Amino acid sequence: MNWYRKLSIKQKQVVWAWSFLAIPVLFYTVIRFYPTFGAIVLSFQNWNLLGAKTWAGLENYQRLVADPVFWKVFSNTFIYLLLGTPISLVISFVIAYHLDKVNFLHATIRAMYFLPFMTSAVAMAWLWRWFYQPVPIGLFNNILSSLGISQFPFLNSTFWALPSVLAPAVWAGLGFQIIIFMAGLRSIPQSYYEAAQIDGVGPWTILREITLPLLKPTIVFLVVFSSIGFLRIFDQVFNMTTNDPGGPLNSTKPLVLMIYDTAFNAFNMGYAAAQTVVLFTILLIVSLLQLYVMRER
Amino acid sequence: MSNIEYKASAATLDTAKPYNYNKRMEPAKVIRWTILFLGGVVMIMPIVFMMSTSFKWPHEIYNLKIIPDDPTIENYTYVLEDGRFYKWFVNSLIIATITTISAVIFDSLVGYTLCKFRFRGRMIVFVAILSTLMIPTEMLVIPWYLMAKDFGWLNSYWGIMFPGVMTAFGTFLMKQFFESVPDDFLEAARIDGLNEFQIWWTVAMPLVTPAISALAIFVFLGNWTAFIWPLIVTNDPELYTLPVGLTTFSVEQSVEWELIMTGAALATIPTLIVFLVFQRYIIRGVVMTGLKG
Numbered sequence: 001m002n003w004y005r006k007l008s009i010k011q012k013q014v015v016w017a018w019s020f021l022a023i024p025v026l027f028y029t030v031i032r033f034y035p036t037f038g039a040i041v042l043s044f045q046n047w048n049l050l051g052a053k054t055w056a057g058l059e060n061y062q063r064l065v066a067d068p069v070f071w072k073v074f075s076n077t078f079i080y081l082l083l084g085t086p087i088s089l090v091i092s093f094v095i096a097y098h099l100d101k102v103n104f105l106h107a108t109i110r111a112m113y114f115l116p117f118m119t120s121a122v123a124m125a126w127l128w129r130w131f132y133q134p135v136p137i138g139l140f141n142n143i144l145s146s147l148g149i150s151q152f153p154f155l156n157s158t159f160w161a162l163p164s165v166l167a168p169a170v171w172a173g174l175g176f177q178i179i180i181f182m183a184g185l186r187s188i189p190q191s192y193y194e195a196a197q198i199d200g201v202g203p204w205t206i207l208r209e210i211t212l213p214l215l216k217p218t219i220v221f222l223v224v225f226s227s228i229g230f231l232r233i234f235d236q237v238f239n240m241t242t243n244d245p246g247g248p249l250n251s252t253k254p255l256v257l258m259i260y261d262t263a264f265n266a267f268n269m270g271y272a273a274a275q276t277v278v279l280f281t282i283l284l285i286v287s288l289l290q291l292y293v294m295r296e297r
Numbered sequence: 298m299s300n301i302e303y304k305a306s307a308a309t310l311d312t313a314k315p316y317n318y319n320k321r322m323e324p325a326k327v328i329r330w331t332i333l334f335l336g337g338v339v340m341i342m343p344i345v346f347m348m349s350t351s352f353k354w355p356h357e358i359y360n361l362k363i364i365p366d367d368p369t370i371e372n373y374t375y376v377l378e379d380g381r382f383y384k385w386f387v388n389s390l391i392i393a394t395i396t397t398i399s400a401v402i403f404d405s406l407v408g409y410t411l412c413k414f415r416f417r418g419r420m421i422v423f424v425a426i427l428s429t430l431m432i433p434t435e436m437l438v439i440p441w442y443l444m445a446k447d448f449g450w451l452n453s454y455w456g457i458m459f460p461g462v463m464t465a466f467g468t469f470l471m472k473q474f475f476e477s478v479p480d481d482f483l484e485a486a487r488i489d490g491l492n493e494f495q496i497w498w499t500v501a502m503p504l505v506t507p508a509i510s511a512l513a514i515f516v517f518l519g520n521w522t523a524f525i526w527p528l529i530v531t532n533d534p535e536l537y538t539l540p541v542g543l544t545t546f547s548v549e550q551s552v553e554w555e556l557i558m559t560g561a562a563l564a565t566i567p568t569l570i571v572f573l574v575f576q577r578y579i580i581r582g583v584v585m586t587g588l589k590g
Contacts, residue, residue, distance in 0.1 A: 010415075014416045016414070017419075020406050020410040020494075021422060024403055025422065027462070028429060036440075095333065107576070110580070123564040126543070126560075126561050127561050139361070142360075146361070232433060239547070260525065263438075277436070
């Protein structure tokens with residue numbers, strides 16, 4: 001340790017810093033960056049796990065563009081996003097806006113909304129799958145039939161299956177968004193509201209001119225956070241459609257499920273890797289859009 | 298910011314005490330409260346039905362009663378006697394605990410280093426780690442699987458855990474929170490003769506405990522409910538985590554919904570208990586990470 005004693009304080013700091021970072025730098029290189037490039041390289045190859053890897057050039061991507069299932073899956077993924085994000089954000093904002101003004105049993109009500117966030121998506125998928133079963137098993141259809149309304153197909157309909165799969169994902173995520181919205185509402189200075197009240201401004205104008213503009217950072221964060229979540233939806237779909245993954249007729253299949261199927265059921269590693277590159281690109285665009293929208297902060 | 302100020306600012310983030318508008322009862326307020334309360338009831342209804350059904354006999358699951366006519370613990374006895382659930386539970390607990398400890402230690406060490414040390418390459422390391430946030434897990438599972446296969450990590454705890462032993466999100470979060478630790482404290486400790494590791498562990502870490510607990514909760518919950526990677530890396534039922542085990546079990550049962558609900562309840566109850574006990578900390582943690590992360 002003689003050499004260490006000869007170092008200046010500043011040099012000692014550098015030694016400490018790099019010794020703290022040695023294992024993490026190795027980790028991020030080997031477990032994050034190397035696999036990322038691995039996936040990109042693999043997307044230009046053909047490999048079924050057993051034989052030799054062969055170069056395929058753009059073949060996997062050409063196959064993807066020509067694959068009608070891919071386009072179905074691609075549009076499903078965006079339907080999850082375009083339904084899930086606005087619906088969950090509007091509901092959670094409305095709840096947060098009102099809950100913020102409630103004193104009596106505030107913490108209890110907040111806990112009720114937050115509770116589903118603490119559950120596992122797999123357990124909740126099976127729970128909701130039971131709700132969606134036809135009469136006489138499923139809860140929803142039993143409620144409908146006790147009200148004298150005819151049965152609803154839920155997971156058996158190519159049109160309604162996707163929203164049915166989405167519902168538990170929205171439900172479980174609401175609590176998180178409500179808490180973040182309430183924190184955002186709290187961070188708006190009270191004096192703005194007082195000034196507006198003195199000026200005799202109505203509640204709608206206050207909401208439009210003060211609350212929403214000042215809530216922009218919160219809204220952008222939640223839009224990006226929940227968009228990424230919906231674009232990566234998998235657990236719910238996989239568990240609610242185990243008898244026909246992504247069915248009926250691929251109507252609920254999201255990109256991640258297609259990746260899983262291609263890689264681990266069809267063992268078409270190169271083709272699956274090309275799909276992951278597409279997913280990566282979509283998520284990258286979403287993240288860059290966030291940076292662009294928030295650039296002035 | 299001093300530690301006290303820092304704690305105070307964390308306390309104001311807590312949403313437990315709303316602004317006191319005025320205390321008069323007005324019809325509009327009563328209606329607002331009632332609707333919000335009923336909404337809350339609707340939110341927990343699915344979980345209530347899950348619990349209720351797990352105590353019902355098979356012939357009773359078709360009725361809509363919340364309190365079963367003839368409650369039974371037969372379903373729990375059946376599921377637990379199976380023995381696999383116990384194993385899956387232990388697997389999940391071990392994996393989530395070890396990953397949490399590891400992520401908390403490494404994320405705060407890296408966050409601290411990037412925040413408090415000045416050295417060439419600091420920004421490069423920071424930006425590099427931050428940029429991994431944009432890489433989705435789903436893109437990495439294929440290379441990870443191939444890696445695990447080559448190294449013989451398939452069907453092992455380490456195989457399930459290795460992708461999560463450090464997190465870029467946690468590193469970023471901890472770096473943000475170490476900004477609030479005054480350099481003077483660290484300098485004083487340096488003069489007292491503590492080495493850099495001791496300064497980090499005994500001086501800096503105790504000052505960011507709220508952030509550590511928030512990170513720990515997130516990492517634990519994330520690993521407890523993780524599905525796609527454990528599903529890919531294990532095919533030995535002995536090594537399944539609770540979510541993967543629950544999927545297998547439910548597919549087997551197929552129409553025995555009371556047993557599926559019992560399994561789902563067993564996977565859900567632990568985190569619900571954790572939430573009910575640590576509610577304040579968890580909500581504060583969500584708020585802190587949401588605003589800083």
